[in-house]
Amino acid sequence: MKIIINENQLELVRRYEKLIELVNNGIDVLNQSVDLCDFTFGDFIEEVCWQVSDNMDELNLSTEEVGTIEKVHQWVRNYLGLHIREEFDRIIDEHNCDEGFDDADEDYLRGLMFGVDNVQESKTSNSSNLMNSLKRRIETIYELMDKYFWQEIDCEEWEENEFEEYICEYVTDELMFNEGVDSWEWDELNDLIREILDDKIKQMYNSWRTKNC
Numbered sequence: 001m002k003i004i005i006n007e008n009q010l011e012l013v014r015r016y017e018k019l020i021e022l023v024n025n026g027i028d029v030l031n032q033s034v035d036l037c038d039f040t041f042g043d044f045i046e047e048v049c050w051q052v053s054d055n056m057d058e059l060n061l062s063t064e065e066v067g068t069i070e071k072v073h074q075w076v077r078n079y080l081g082l083h084i085r086e087e088f089d090r091i092i093d094e095h096n097c098d099e100g101f102d103d104a105d106e107d108y109l110r111g112l113m114f115g116v117d118n119v120q121e122s123k124t125s126n127s128s129n130l131m132n133s134l135k136r137r138i139e140t141i142y143e144l145m146d147k148y149f150w151q152e153i154d155c156e157e158w159e160e161n162e163f164e165e166y167i168c169e170y171v172t173d174e175l176m177f178n179e180g181v182d183s184w185e186w187d188e189l190n191d192l193i194r195e196i197l198d199d200k201i202k203q204m205y206n207s208w209r210t211k212n213c
Contacts (some may be wrong), residue, residue: 015059023080026051027087037097042200044088049073074150130184134192144171145197155213164201168194
């Protein structure tokens with residue numbers, strides 16, 4: 001696996017073999033202890049990240065230093081994400097799971113699998129076209145969510161639903177101004193992004209705050 005690094009990641013690269021070991025151990029623990037057919041890929045990689053950071057002492061990294069856990073999570077996602085994805089797909093195949101291959105919300109994913117009209121039959125033709133456009137970009141949407149989630153997450157107190165709204169606005173801007181999803185109104189695009197991401201962001205946010213704040 002080829003790795004591209006910068007100076008700030010050198011301390012983590014020195015621990016690369018140990019990180020792979022912790023990732024594989026975490027995958028084994030999850031495979032043996034929970035029903036992964038109930039997991040989306042987003043759920044799976046998040047839990048693998050926590051399996052790694054729960055064993056930070058084996059990396060000789062200080063858990064007292066602000067941002068260390070987030071740094072390790074980002075490094076695992078960015079540079080071991082493909083390996084984790086391959087392992088996830090392998091496990092899903094071995095267990096004959098039906099819907100674990102995508103990282104969209106499970107109810108939303110069922111809608112995608114059976115057609116956009118099943119998500120919300122009352123959607124106008126224009127909204128359906130937008131939903132189709134977002135469906136083709138689902139991986140990009142989740143990458144953008146991860147990017148801004150880890151940039152912005154902290155122990156600051158947010159009003160109810162404020163953090164989810166904040167991240168979705170970032171994702172909407174990126175899609176409209178940098179990804180070419182610009183044939184629709186911003187508000188319409190943002191509404192569908194929130195439909196896709198709100199619950200996932202809330203789950204990640206609550207999980208992170210419980211363990212870190």
